[in-house]
Amino acid sequence: xTTEAVPTPDDLAxxxxxxxxxxxxxxxxxxxxxxxxxxxxxxAAGAVNAHIDNVHEAAGFARIAGGVLxxxxxxxxxxxxxxxxxxxxxxxxxxxxxxxxxxVGALPWRxxxxxxxxxxxxxxxxxxxxxxxALAGLGGDTRGVxxxxxxxxxxxxAAALLAHADVVSASGAVDxxxxxxxxxxxxxxxxxxxxxxxxxxxxxxxxxxxxxxxxLAIAPTPLVGLVAAHAHVAVAAEIADETATGPGSFAxxxxxxxxxxxxxTLAERARIExxxxxxxxxx
Amino acid sequence: xTTEAVPTPDDLAxxxxxxxxxxxxxxxxxxxxxxxxxxxxxxAAGAVNAHIDNVHEAAGFARIAGGVLxxxxxxxxxxxxxxxxxxxxxxxxxxxxxxxxxxVGALPWRxxxxxxxxxxxxxxxxxxxxxxxALAGLGGDTRGVxxxxxxxxxxxxAAALLAHADVVSASGAVDxxxxxxxxxxxxxxxxxxxxxxxxxxxxxxxxxxxxxxxxLAIAPTPLVGLVAAHAHVAVAAEIADETATGPGSFAxxxxxxxxxxxxxTLAERARIExxxxxxxxxx
Amino acid sequence: xTTEAVPTPDDLAxxxxxxxxxxxxxxxxxxxxxxxxxxxxxxAAGAVNAHIDNVHEAAGFARIAGGVLxxxxxxxxxxxxxxxxxxxxxxxxxxxxxxxxxxVGALPWRxxxxxxxxxxxxxxxxxxxxxxxALAGLGGDTRGVxxxxxxxxxxxxAAALLAHADVVSASGAVDxxxxxxxxxxxxxxxxxxxxxxxxxxxxxxxxxxxxxxxxLAIAPTPLVGLVAAHAHVAVAAEIADETATGPGSFAxxxxxxxxxxxxxTLAERARIExxxxxxxxxx
Numbered sequence: 001x002t003t004e005a006v007p008t009p010d011d012l013a014x015x016x017x018x019x020x021x022x023x024x025x026x027x028x029x030x031x032x033x034x035x036x037x038x039x040x041x042x043x044a045a046g047a048v049n050a051h052i053d054n055v056h057e058a059a060g061f062a063r064i065a066g067g068v069l070x071x072x073x074x075x076x077x078x079x080x081x082x083x084x085x086x087x088x089x090x091x092x093x094x095x096x097x098x099x100x101x102x103x104v105g106a107l108p109w110r111x112x113x114x115x116x117x118x119x120x121x122x123x124x125x126x127x128x129x130x131x132x133x134a135l136a137g138l139g140g141d142t143r144g145v146x147x148x149x150x151x152x153x154x155x156x157x158a159a160a161l162l163a164h165a166d167v168v169s170a171s172g173a174v175d176x177x178x179x180x181x182x183x184x185x186x187x188x189x190x191x192x193x194x195x196x197x198x199x200x201x202x203x204x205x206x207x208x209x210x211x212x213x214x215x216l217a218i219a220p221t222p223l224v225g226l227v228a229a230h231a232h233v234a235v236a237a238e239i240a241d242e243t244a245t246g247p248g249s250f251a252x253x254x255x256x257x258x259x260x261x262x263x264x265t266l267a268e269r270a271r272i273e274x275x276x277x278x279x280x281x282x283x
Numbered sequence: 284x285t286t287e288a289v290p291t292p293d294d295l296a297x298x299x300x301x302x303x304x305x306x307x308x309x310x311x312x313x314x315x316x317x318x319x320x321x322x323x324x325x326x327a328a329g330a331v332n333a334h335i336d337n338v339h340e341a342a343g344f345a346r347i348a349g350g351v352l353x354x355x356x357x358x359x360x361x362x363x364x365x366x367x368x369x370x371x372x373x374x375x376x377x378x379x380x381x382x383x384x385x386x387v388g389a390l391p392w393r394x395x396x397x398x399x400x401x402x403x404x405x406x407x408x409x410x411x412x413x414x415x416x417a418l419a420g421l422g423g424d425t426r427g428v429x430x431x432x433x434x435x436x437x438x439x440x441a442a443a444l445l446a447h448a449d450v451v452s453a454s455g456a457v458d459x460x461x462x463x464x465x466x467x468x469x470x471x472x473x474x475x476x477x478x479x480x481x482x483x484x485x486x487x488x489x490x491x492x493x494x495x496x497x498x499l500a501i502a503p504t505p506l507v508g509l510v511a512a513h514a515h516v517a518v519a520a521e522i523a524d525e526t527a528t529g530p531g532s533f534a535x536x537x538x539x540x541x542x543x544x545x546x547x548t549l550a551e552r553a554r555i556e557x558x559x560x561x562x563x564x565x566x
Numbered sequence: 567x568t569t570e571a572v573p574t575p576d577d578l579a580x581x582x583x584x585x586x587x588x589x590x591x592x593x594x595x596x597x598x599x600x601x602x603x604x605x606x607x608x609x610a611a612g613a614v615n616a617h618i619d620n621v622h623e624a625a626g627f628a629r630i631a632g633g634v635l636x637x638x639x640x641x642x643x644x645x646x647x648x649x650x651x652x653x654x655x656x657x658x659x660x661x662x663x664x665x666x667x668x669x670v671g672a673l674p675w676r677x678x679x680x681x682x683x684x685x686x687x688x689x690x691x692x693x694x695x696x697x698x699x700a701l702a703g704l705g706g707d708t709r710g711v712x713x714x715x716x717x718x719x720x721x722x723x724a725a726a727l728l729a730h731a732d733v734v735s736a737s738g739a740v741d742x743x744x745x746x747x748x749x750x751x752x753x754x755x756x757x758x759x760x761x762x763x764x765x766x767x768x769x770x771x772x773x774x775x776x777x778x779x780x781x782l783a784i785a786p787t788p789l790v791g792l793v794a795a796h797a798h799v800a801v802a803a804e805i806a807d808e809t810a811t812g813p814g815s816f817a818x819x820x821x822x823x824x825x826x827x828x829x830x831t832l833a834e835r836a837r838i839e840x841x842x843x844x845x846x847x848x849x
Contacts, residue, residue, distance in 0.1 A: 033318045033334050035599045035640075039768035044813045049768070051599050054642045056675035074318075076337045076361050078642050109339035200542065202322035202332070246539025247327045256812025259766065316601045316617050357601075359620045359644050392622035483825065485605035485615070529822025530610045 005181030006189050006274045007227045009267035015219050015228035016263045020046045024066035024217035027095075028210055029053040029086055031073025031102065034203035037251075038069075041207035044258040045232060047214035058082035059089035066217030068097035069210045070117060072110045080113055087120040096123040096216035096225075099165070100209035105134025118164040123216050124226050125161055125168045126209045129154035132170045136160045151176040159186060159277050166222035169212075171205055175230045178277050179223035188275030189227055193234030195241035197250040204254075208233050231270040236261050238269065288464030289472050289557045290510045292550035298502050298511035299546045303329040307500035310348035310378075311493055312336040312369055314356025314385065317486035320534075321352075324490035327541040328515060330497035341365035342372035349500030351380035352493045353400060355393045363396055367403075374403040379499035379508075381407045382448070383492035388417025401447040406499050407509050408444055408451045409492045412437035415453045419443045434459040442469060442560050449505035452495075454488055458513045461560050462506035471558030472510055476517030478524035480533040487537075491516050514553035519544050521552065571747030572755050572840045573793045575833035581785050581794035582829045586612040590783035593631035593661075594776055595619040595652055597639025597668065600769035603817075604635075607773035610824040611798060613780035624648035625655035632783030634663035635776045636683060638676045646679055650686075657686035662782035662791075664690045665731070666775035671700025684730040689782050690792050691727055691734045692775045695720035698736045702726045717742040725752060725843050732788035735778075737771055741796045744843050745789035754841030755793055759800030761807035763816040770820075774799050797836035802827050804835065 026049045030038050035051055042049040052061045055078065062068045068090045070083045090097040099122040101114045114135055127135065129149035136157035151172035158168040158178045167179035175191040198204045212229040219225030236257035244250035309332045313321050318334055325332040335344045338361065345351045351373045353366045373380040382405040384397045397418055410418065412432035419440035434455035441451040441461045450462035458474040481487045495512040502508030519540035527533035592615045596604050601617055608615040618627045621644065628634045634656045636649045656663040665688040667680045680701055693701065695715035702723035717738035724734040724744045733745035741757040764770045778795040785791030802823035810816035 031334070032315045032598045033322050036319055036602055036768060039599050040813065040817075043766045043768055050669065051597070051640055052669070052673065053640065054675070057673045061673065074334055074336065078361075078644075103333065103335075107335065107340045107344065109337070200326045202319060202326055246542040247323065248535035248538030248542075251323075251538075252535055252814035252818055255814025255817075259812040259814075314617070315598045316605050319602055357617055357619065361644075386616065386618070390618065390623045390627065392620070483609045485602060485609055529825040530606065531818035531821030531825075534606075534821075535818055 005185065005187040006272060007224045009270060011224050012228050012231050012270050013263035013267040015215055015224055016232065016266050018218040019214060022218050023048060024214045025050065026067050026069060026210055026213045026217070027052055027061050027065035027086065028069045028071070029058065029079065029083055030069055030071035030206055030210065033073060034071065034206035037203040038207045038210045040255055041258060042210055042214055044255045045211055045214065049210065053079045053082045055081040055085055059085040062086040062089040062095055062097070063093040065095055067213035068095055069100065069213040070097060071100040071102055071206055071209055072104065072114060073102040073206060075110050075113060083113065083117060087117050087122070091120040096213065096222065098122060098124045098126060098209050098213045098216065100206060101125065101127045101131045101135045102206070104131050122165045123167070123222050124212050125165045126212055127170060128205065129170045129172055132161065132168065133157040155188065155275070156278055162186065167226040169226055169230060171208060175234070176275060177226060177230065179226065181223070182221065186277050187223060188277035190273040190275045191227065191230040191234050192271035192273070193238045195237040195250065197241060197244055197247055198237055200247035201251045201254070227272065231266060231272060232258065232261065234271070235266055235269045288468065288470040289555060290507045292553060294507050295511050295514050295553050296546035296550040298498055298507055299515065299549050301501040302498060305501050306331060307349035307497045308333065309350050309352060309493055309496045309500070310335055310344050310369065311352045311354070312341065312362065312366055313352060313354035313489055313493065316356060317354065317489035320486035321490045321493045323538055324541060325493055325497055327538045328494055328497065332493065336362045336365045338364040338368055342368040345369040345372040345378055345380070346376040348378055350496035351378055352383065352496040353380060354383040354385055354489055354492055355387065355397060356385040356489060358393055358396060366396065366400060370400050370403040370405070379406040379496065379505070381405060381409060381492050381496045381499065383489060384408065384410045384414045384418045385489070387414050405448045406450070406505050407495050408448045409495055410453060411488065412453045412455055415444065415451065416440040438471065438558070439561055445469065450509040452509055452513060454491060458517070459558060460509060460513065462509065464506065465504065469560050470506060471560035473556040473558045474510065474513040474517050475554035475556070476521045478520040478533065480524060480527055480530055481520055483530040484534045484537070510555065514549060514555060515541065515544065518549055518552045571751065571753040572838060573790045575836060577790050578794050578797050578836050579829035579833040581781055581790055582798065582832050584784040585781060588784050589614060590632035590780045591616065592633050592635060592776055592779045592783070593618060593627050593652065594635045594637070595624065595645065595649055596635060596637040596772055596776065599639060600637065600772035603769040604773045604776045606821055607824060608776055608780055610821045611777055611780065615776065619645045619648045621647040621651055625651040628652040628655040628661055629659040631661055633779035634661055635666065635779040636663060637666040637668055637772055637775055638670065638680060639668040639772060641676050641679060649679065649683060653683050653686040653688070662689040662779065662788070664688060664692060664775050664779045664782065666772060667691065667693045667697045667701045668772070670697045688731045689733070689788050690778050691731045692778055693736060694771065695736045695738055698727065698734065699723040721754065721841070722844055728752065733792040735792055735796060737774060741800070742841060743792060743796060745792065747789070748787065752843050753789060754843035756839040756841045757793065757796040757800050758837040758839070759804045761803040761816065763807060763810055763813055764803055766813040767817045767820070793838065797832060797838060798824065798827065800837070801832055801835045
């Protein structure tokens, strides 16, 4: 692992400037709980979104979108078919796409869906620690959509998932992320910041996955893109935390902060650290 | 009816403390209008939620959840099958579950669904007055999802529904609730409080049903659980009303208040009164 | 075109007073992104909503509702069947209904749905400029759910759609609207106001379509109804803009302003202008 490969504050600033300049179009296939908030997060941050999860249109739109989010939060037979169509088309056409394996491990049907989707090589995978551990097949204790594991404990699983994706992150009090540098070496990154209020507002994790799809559409590398999405969220949540008096006012302030954070603020406040990634036994 | 059986302020304080200490996991099958707000209400109040309404996973998750909400707001053939699966599994495994009969009476297809679900004996039923009256088969005038009847007028219907459930409530300007005391006698409770803004914010009723499922997961009796959910909502809405300048700011302040209300405040501000329940002619 | 046929401030004031007095019941079939916000906008403005998009109940409810909204945002096979059922029943029973052709042009399957729905003669059609142009079959460049065209450029398309509907509007920085006066002549109206924040909050357009259905339920003519809905939104957004510090706080202030705007304020602040409408070549 090379610590020089960790994205710098200047990388983050450049990514945010590119997001605001190019306004990437995200194609989201996300759950009904998060659909509204996911879209508002993207609009606030500087992207746009089209939620298209029917099988008639999902593949075609994935080919023209800037980035695709496939979130397994509330699947049914119809949307599951659209997930496959969108992921397959994204893979074929080179559209970056993010897999958010909500509830994988705890719920057997969608766990099968998630494993099937790995064949289309997501650009990024974002989940909580238990989901990342479960998806990597290393076991883990997933309690619904909340995590019983720490992000730190998910690092070996995240590294193992680099067999299927370019970058993988586990969100939590401190986000942990692994990817590959330009020379192919594995890079680990820890992103501090955020707020204790984030888990008190639903869909903050899902919308981070969507923002990752937006950044992957415009970033120079998947590693920079996923780190920038985490950093944007972590800084905005810190700012929102300064004025919030509960989860209702936090959610409002968080959308305002995603909008008002500029490149200078992001570069100054982001707390990115190198993370040692253990060698993965590639069975 | 024994007025001594009406839950006391200490009962409510103990229930809120148990909620915060145990953080029950609710399994919600709710409508697409309310899915986000329902989850945010649960997170703010002190529970967690997983919205799982596909037929492949609904039964299995209902067995391991702390409480289940089945809300008939926006059913389709797929979610209707999941309702049956979840309610059946909850009944078999002893998971407390709440039926929210949204639109029953006005809408024939879902009225049939609701009657079918009664066979799985919901722990609690929560609706508006017209829905409770319609579900009890006593007639009533339901105008969509709004109520043309008063909660007081729904008390005989609520009492009749005790043939199918442990506790039943009709929400409105003053909530009316019936259940059974430990000795089997019927108990009536009136919960005052709330705000004129509650009907101006969608899903406040649906999220009360979800909070009921959370309280039923941890309360000593269904009666205490449902009364505590109503009281938590009524007190939080009163607090939010003090600062709101319209329905937008009310919804934000309401989530903040659900979060910040503690056991002492709940016990002091809850306005619980005994309610005479007429004898029901059990035909 | 007769400029005297443009609705006056007094017409708008009377429409808002009728809305508040009669509290129309909207039947919405809208997308999962907007379902919650659409309902909150209706409740804030002075209407009520029932979101019923299953094929078993959609036709029956469309017959008894005050107005119907069919929004193509996130269709699937099930809701598409419900759209047809609701639109057909609305047409047969004389319930005013609004078609919001979200994504038409960019997305082929729903474009076919939209053309099929025109046979049921929507009372009003509301979209962004690209959607209106695409629906009129005049071409246009639709980028997902955002518009690459200006509302002014959509006026000929809107006028052409008067072959299928009574009133048609294209939303944007300045809303453009065409309809017919009592004597059958074509009338054009420009509505100024709003806020740069409107496109930063998802579902503001969708909820304008829903509010149009509410106003069509109570207005003396479709022209007055659709103009009043646009004016109510434009004035509320202007008021919200005065205090908002980002899209999160804007959305909250917008709901408060929809609620607090009264007939006097609406009449004073609405900026309605006559618009020249080119003659349409009716091929």
